[in-house]
Amino acid sequence: MSSCAAPRAFTLNDFDFELPPELIAQHPTAERSASRLLDGTPGAVTDRIFRDLPSLLNPGDLLVFNDTKVVKARIFGEKASGGKLELLIERVLQGHQVVAHMKVSKKPLVGGLMHLAGGARHGGFDAVLLGRWPDENGPLFLLQLSDEPHALMEKHGHVPLPPYIEHADTEEDEQRYQTVFARAPGAVAAPTAALHFDEGVLSALAARGVQTASVTLHVGAGTFQPVKTENIAEHTMHSEWYEVPEATQQAIAACKARGGQVVAVGTTTVRTLESWAKFGQASGDTEIFITPGFEFQVIDRLITNFHLPKSTLMMLVSAFAGYEHIMGLYRHAIAQKYRFFSYGDSMLLTRAAPASQAS
Numbered sequence: 001m002s003s004c005a006a007p008r009a010f011t012l013n014d015f016d017f018e019l020p021p022e023l024i025a026q027h028p029t030a031e032r033s034a035s036r037l038l039d040g041t042p043g044a045v046t047d048r049i050f051r052d053l054p055s056l057l058n059p060g061d062l063l064v065f066n067d068t069k070v071v072k073a074r075i076f077g078e079k080a081s082g083g084k085l086e087l088l089i090e091r092v093l094q095g096h097q098v099v100a101h102m103k104v105s106k107k108p109l110v111g112g113l114m115h116l117a118g119g120a121r122h123g124g125f126d127a128v129l130l131g132r133w134p135d136e137n138g139p140l141f142l143l144q145l146s147d148e149p150h151a152l153m154e155k156h157g158h159v160p161l162p163p164y165i166e167h168a169d170t171e172e173d174e175q176r177y178q179t180v181f182a183r184a185p186g187a188v189a190a191p192t193a194a195l196h197f198d199e200g201v202l203s204a205l206a207a208r209g210v211q212t213a214s215v216t217l218h219v220g221a222g223t224f225q226p227v228k229t230e231n232i233a234e235h236t237m238h239s240e241w242y243e244v245p246e247a248t249q250q251a252i253a254a255c256k257a258r259g260g261q262v263v264a265v266g267t268t269t270v271r272t273l274e275s276w277a278k279f280g281q282a283s284g285d286t287e288i289f290i291t292p293g294f295e296f297q298v299i300d301r302l303i304t305n306f307h308l309p310k311s312t313l314m315m316l317v318s319a320f321a322g323y324e325h326i327m328g329l330y331r332h333a334i335a336q337k338y339r340f341f342s343y344g345d346s347m348l349l350t351r352a353a354p355a356s357q358a359s
Contacts, residue, residue, distance in 0.1 A: 010292055010323070012230045015314040017330055024164050025343035028176040032198040036338055038347035040321065040329050047336060050196040051204070053303070056348060059209030060260035061301075062251055066191040066268045067214040069182035071150065072157030074169075077116035077124070079108050087116065087127075088160055090140060090188060090220050091241070092149045099133045099140045101221055114143075117156035125152050150185055160188045162342050163224060164308075177342070186218035186241070192305045192342045193266035211260075213251040215272040217242040217286075227310055232291055237312065242272040243283040249276075252298065261300035267313050270320070273298040290316040292323055295354065302349045306333055306340040322352035 029035045033051040048056075057063070073089040085104035092098050108114065108129050117124030125146045133142040145152060159169035159177050169177075179194040180202075205212070222238025229235050252273075255262055264270045275286040277297035289312065302320055307313035318326045329347060338345045 008292070008323075010232060010315075010318075012227055012232055012310055014323070015311070015318065016309045017327070017334075019309060019334065019340060023334065023337060023340045023344075025339035025341060025345075026165055026167060027172070028195065028343045029339075032176075032180075032196050033201045035196050036345035037196075038329060038333055038338060038345065040325070040347045040349045042325060042350065042352075045329065045332060050346060051201055053201060053348070054204040054208045054210065057205070057208065057210050057263060058260070060255070060258050061210050061263055062255035062260055063205065063210055063212045063263045063265055064248065064252070064269050064273065065179070065181060065194055065197075065212065065214050065265045066217050066219075066272065067179075067181055067183040068187040068191060068216050068218050068268075069185045070159065070178050070187045070190050070219075071185050072153045072159055073188040074158040074160045075116050075153070075156060076158075077114055077119070077127075079104065080113045080115070085114065087114075087143075088188060088221055089149065089153060089157075091218070092186070093142075096145045096147065096149060097130070098143050098145060098149050100143055101139075102141050116152075120146060124156055160221070162189065164341055165343070181214070183214075184216045184218075186216075188221050189219040189223050190342060191217075191219060191266040191268045192344075193303045193346055195343075196303075196346055197265075211251065211255070213248040215242065215244050215248055215269055217268045217272045219268055223313070224308075225312075227312060232315065235289065235312070237287040237289040239285045239287045240268075240271075241284070242275060242286055244272060244276045246282070249282065262298055263301040263303065264299045265303050267302075267304055267307075267316050270299055270302060270316065290319050292319045294319045296320065296351055300351055302351075303346055304349065305342065305344055305346050306330065306338060308341065317349065320351055321349040325352065 035050045037048045037050040039046040075087045078084050088101040089098045110131050112129045114127045120126045128144045130142040132138040133140045159173045177190050218241050220240045227235045275288045
């Protein structure tokens with residue numbers, strides 16, 4: 001009579017690793033598809049170049065992209081009193097209202113005026129603080145802008161580069177911290193696994209018979225929020241808006257029916273599709289937190305960049321491909337000097353069998 005061991009209880013430190021600072025990519029590769037790709041197939045781990053991807057997929061497979069578009073959400077300004085501040089606009093609401101993170105030495109009072117990008121009198125624009133969001137104790141701020149938010153961000157904003165990229169945004173970042181198929185404005189962080197795709201790779205995938213579909217998840221700044229609780233179950237996940245179009249739902253069903261594999265491009269696509277499958281909603285806000293033991297319903301394979309130590313994304317990829325396997329791949333990547341994080345290299349993962357089947 002066989003028995004299965006109790007599932008392991010993971011803590012935050014299980015997802016820590018030592019990363020040499022020089023492996024944190026500060027700039028993208030000269031060509032998108034010239035980045036490295038670690039084929040993480042168990043028993044056949046191989047160092048490759050990203051443009052090799054089409055040969056690693058099969059005709060009839062379905063690649064699902066996140067078509068969100070990064071907006072110039074970082075805006076500098078000052079309070080009416082002259083104190084400097086920085087906004088990171090997380091979400092655009094109706095009526096020229098936005099929700100934002102705010103960096104400032106002393107928070108302005110409700111009703112306080114802020115002069116952004118020089119203020120309305122100097123070619124910029126103004127904003128009024130309406131309160132906290134989503135409630136009076138919320139971590140974000142609700143602001144009333146003086147004009148249409150997307151137009152103001154495009155004119156006055158800066159590319160919201162991640163905190164570990166140390167240079168100010170440039171024209172290169174405007175081009176490269178954006179996917180070639182970005183369509184729906186709303187993200188403050190790029191779906192970075194998709195940054196490696198260029199027209200050449202997309203053409204080669206189509207020629208091989210690999211199909212494509214899209215979802216939308218507007219990546220929020222919470223994706224960089226550190227986990228501070230040793231008991232990971234106590235972590236409060238950030239909320240992001242997503243949509244799974246009807247055409248994509250049909251493409252997934254057709255892929256499954258013909259025996260193809262659904263390949264998610266990036267963890268944001270995983271969170272979108274698994275939220276849809278788990279909660280039965282094709283659009284809305286998701287706070288899904290995927291940790292080891294999670295039962296995946298949609299995704300068969302995953303293309304993803306290398307993530308921060310102790311991050312929710314390390315937990316997600318460990319849940320998907322198996323904790324020991326992921327930690328082994330990370331050791332390999334560090335030894336082989338792969339480039340890490342948003343402008344770094346990527347890997348191709350296969351879903352591990354559930355523990356109930358593996359034992």
